[in-house]
């Protein structure tokens with residue numbers, strides 16, 4: 130077994146060898162605790178026939194653990210300066226493919242087809258760059274990639290929003306967007322001390338398990354998301370007020386919105402944050418004929 134990358138001493142050695150300086154703008158906070166990394170990988174439930182997709186391998190700390198515990202790892206890294214470092218640190222692992230791309234611009238489905246052919250079980254596992262966590266997660270989910278799920282380190286505050294239940298202050302349109310596609314659970318709270326440099330915020334690991342079918346079946350997905358976003362536009366307003374002020378021609382259609390709310394048994398004075406995802410589904414289907 131090769132020496133782990135994720136120890137303070139080895140990480141420092143690698144950084145010094147290459148004269149690497151962290152770029153805050155790329156969310157570079159590297160993990161230096163093998164124990165934590167192994168626990169993250171445990172939550173992905175990989176087998177020898179699984180593949181892992183990693184976003185942002187850094188100097189390869191997590192990549193290495195994934196390579197040891199899966200058939201193939203495909204890792205997207207935006208920072209060119211890390212490529213020679215990764216070629217060095219990951220040289221013992223022929224089952225790793227590093228791709229120099231911004232994950233937000235990459236055609237991930239094409240890479241899955243090319244690099245992970247014949248592999249049925251694919252998990253995304255990543256210590257995410259915090260400045261783009263939400264766009265990355267939403268891209269991976271909205272593209273409906275053939276993945277079992279995502280295990281990701283992110284800001285604790287974002288994890289709380291993704292996994293939030295109705296009636297809590299963290300619950301919002303982001304919770305619904307993510308829980309529409311997945312079952313979301315916070316599986317670990319992670320101390321700042323396991324990163325170099327230490328981030329300013331608290332961290333958590335979330336597991337998103339992709340549902341076989343969305344949480345609710347709706348007439349029109351885009352309209353469903355439009356209704357949920359509208360309902361949370363001003364959190365202190367009632368659902369009726371938000372819908373009339375946010376939906377196009379909402380004010381002119383106020384009476385019809387009131388009827389739609391009645392039809393699905395939602396009292397118009399409720400606030401968006403109290404509605405379950407199923408209630409949003411029924412509501413958007415009832416509003417659909419009015420706005421489409």
Ligand code: SAM
Pocket residue numbers: 155156157158159160161184185186187188189190191192205206207208211230231232233255256257258259261
């Ligand atoms: N996986 C490493 C670890 O755990 O030590 C590094 C994690 S660090 C939080 C985030 C990594 O994502 C950095 O290597 C950074 O360069 C990379 N990154 C930032 N934005 C990216 C993007 N849009 N696409 C791909 N990689 C990105």
